[in-house]
Amino acid sequence: xxxxxxxxREVTPLERRVALVPEVVQRLAKAGHSVTVEAGAxxxxxxxxxxxxxxxxxxxxxxxxxFASAEILLKVQPPTEEEAGFLPPGSVLVCQLNxxxxxxxxxxxxxxxxxxxxxELLPRITRAQGMDVLSSQATVAGYRAMLIxxxxxxxxxxxxxxxxxxxxxxxxxxxxxxxxxxxxIATAHRMGAVVEGYDVxxxxxxxxxxxxxxxxxxxxxxEGTGGYARELTAEEKQKEAExxxxxxxxxxxxxxxxxxxxxxxxxxVRKEMVERMRPGSVLVDLAAExxxxxxxxxxxxxxxxNGVTIAGPLNLPSQLPYHASFMFSKNLQAFLxxxxxxxxxxxxxxxxxxxxxSLVTRDGTVAHKGTADLLSAxxxx
Numbered sequence: 001x002x003x004x005x006x007x008x009r010e011v012t013p014l015e016r017r018v019a020l021v022p023e024v025v026q027r028l029a030k031a032g033h034s035v036t037v038e039a040g041a042x043x044x045x046x047x048x049x050x051x052x053x054x055x056x057x058x059x060x061x062x063x064x065x066x067f068a069s070a071e072i073l074l075k076v077q078p079p080t081e082e083e084a085g086f087l088p089p090g091s092v093l094v095c096q097l098n099x100x101x102x103x104x105x106x107x108x109x110x111x112x113x114x115x116x117x118x119x120e121l122l123p124r125i126t127r128a129q130g131m132d133v134l135s136s137q138a139t140v141a142g143y144r145a146m147l148i149x150x151x152x153x154x155x156x157x158x159x160x161x162x163x164x165x166x167x168x169x170x171x172x173x174x175x176x177x178x179x180x181x182x183x184x185i186a187t188a189h190r191m192g193a194v195v196e197g198y199d200v201x202x203x204x205x206x207x208x209x210x211x212x213x214x215x216x217x218x219x220x221x222x223e224g225t226g227g228y229a230r231e232l233t234a235e236e237k238q239k240e241a242e243x244x245x246x247x248x249x250x251x252x253x254x255x256x257x258x259x260x261x262x263x264x265x266x267x268x269v270r271k272e273m274v275e276r277m278r279p280g281s282v283l284v285d286l287a288a289e290x291x292x293x294x295x296x297x298x299x300x301x302x303x304x305x306n307g308v309t310i311a312g313p314l315n316l317p318s319q320l321p322y323h324a325s326f327m328f329s330k331n332l333q334a335f336l337x338x339x340x341x342x343x344x345x346x347x348x349x350x351x352x353x354x355x356x357x358s359l360v361t362r363d364g365t366v367a368h369k370g371t372a373d374l375l376s377a378x379x380x381x
Contacts, residue, residue, distance in 0.1 A: 003033050003072055003345070004072070005028060005034065005036070005071070005072045006036045006037075006038075006066050007020045007036070007041055007057075008041060008073070009041040010075065012077040014318055016319075017318055017321045017324050018047060018076070020035070020037070020074055021047055022042075022051040022054070022057075023055070024333045025037070025056060026055035029057070030056070031344070036069065037049075037058070037060070038059075038060055038061075044321060046321065067086030072094065072346070073091060074094050074095070075093070075096075078097050078098060078105055079105060079109075081105055081108050084105050084112060085108060087114045088112075089114070090113060090115070092339070092346065094119065094332065094335060094336075095119065096118065096119050096120050099360050100374055103371070106361060106366060106371055106375065107375060110365065113364045115361060116359075116361045117335075118368070119131070120133070121360070122357065131331045131334040131335040131354070136328060138179040138257075140323065141316035142179065142180035142181060143187050143320070144316045145184055146172075146184045146191070146255060150191060150253070152253075152284075152311060153252055157188070170253060171250060171253075172188040173248065174196070174213070174257065175244065175256040175257065175269075176268075177198070177201070177204035177208050180257040181199065181257040182208070185208060188213075189212040195211075195213035196216055196247060198247065216247055231266075244273070249278075251277070254282070255284045255286065256268055256284070256285050257287065258293050264290055265287035265293050267293060267294070268294070269283065271296055274308055279306065282311070284313070285312050286316065289315070294310055299314060350362070
């Protein structure tokens with residue numbers, strides 16, 4: 001027995017990644033599965049069609065036919081409403097669905113009796129680490145953000161001793177020490193900068209220091225559930241703002257990465273703090289897509305305010321699509337091991353805690369409670 005797996009070309013603007021790379025396609029093909037890839041799907045990520053064909057994939061030019069023939073469709077971004085309509089009843093969709101922001105698409109999947117899994121809903125447990133796309137893609141984003149900061153700053157990052165004199169190293173501040181923040185810290189340290197990191201979770205201090213950075217300490221423990229930070233009280237926010245304000249004013253490059261799942265990004269750098277930054281300073285806001293950690297961030301734009309450059313890049317993993325796709329593909333391979341039995345059949349039920357947590361639609365219903373509540377409250381069809 002085998003399962004028919006399909007991989008379409010991504011059509012979301014700025015998206016250059018592909019859900020499966022040839023190496024993983026080859027492994028799936030060797031396991032007996034049938035893999036069909038839309039022509040040109042991996043080209044923008046550096047994976048040409050002949051590489052897929054050599055790995056055992058069948059190439060398909062007809063987009064609608066590819067969707068219609070899929071038992072399991074693998075994507076990076078959510079499908080468009082039209083694409084959702086192409087999927088046959090009983091088929092399975094696996095992608096970053098971002099259901100709360102795509103309710104019409106969820107409704108279309110529900111009405112079409114498509115089973116859908118949202119990879120961003122995977123539980124943060126040890127067993128799910130191999131399929132954690134949020135972590136793998138945040139690794140890419142943190143690395144790329146620091147490269148953007150290095151490109152925009154008018155200064156060298158490392159200390160240099162030259163015939164013209166000694167050049168002091170740049171000072172880099174990373175706000176938020178999750179996966180993206182830690183990668184930004186590691187990258188800045190490798191570049192030779194003096195690095196400071198801050199996170200409201202005191203437990204993050206050990207990780208920050210292990211990467212060669214100084215951890216900004218504040219007598220607050222905001223450890224939340226699932227490895228995320230809880231929201232601070234008003235008094236805690238004031239203390240945090242005072243300490244962060246001082247560090248911001250002294251930094252040459254700042255990368256902000258703070259996020260609260262399912263909510264608008266917390267504002268860490270306010271307008272008055274930017275006003276105290278030195279001309280030539282740079283701020284790269286990884287949270288631009290969810291409102292921004294800086295009050296002056298404009299999503300998708302790079303602006304200059306009083307000599308300070310503020311970048312609000314979108315979809316940073318897509319800017320390094322080769323390795324971002326490779327990591328995403330390996331995550332999907334691990335997820336498929338739960339979804340498909342060793343005998344090559346789709347599992348009959350989704351009782352596994354990872355599948356149950358990430359299941360959004362099934363058999364004409366919305367299985368994810370939060371999404372179902374939003375739809376019933378009038379947030380979608």
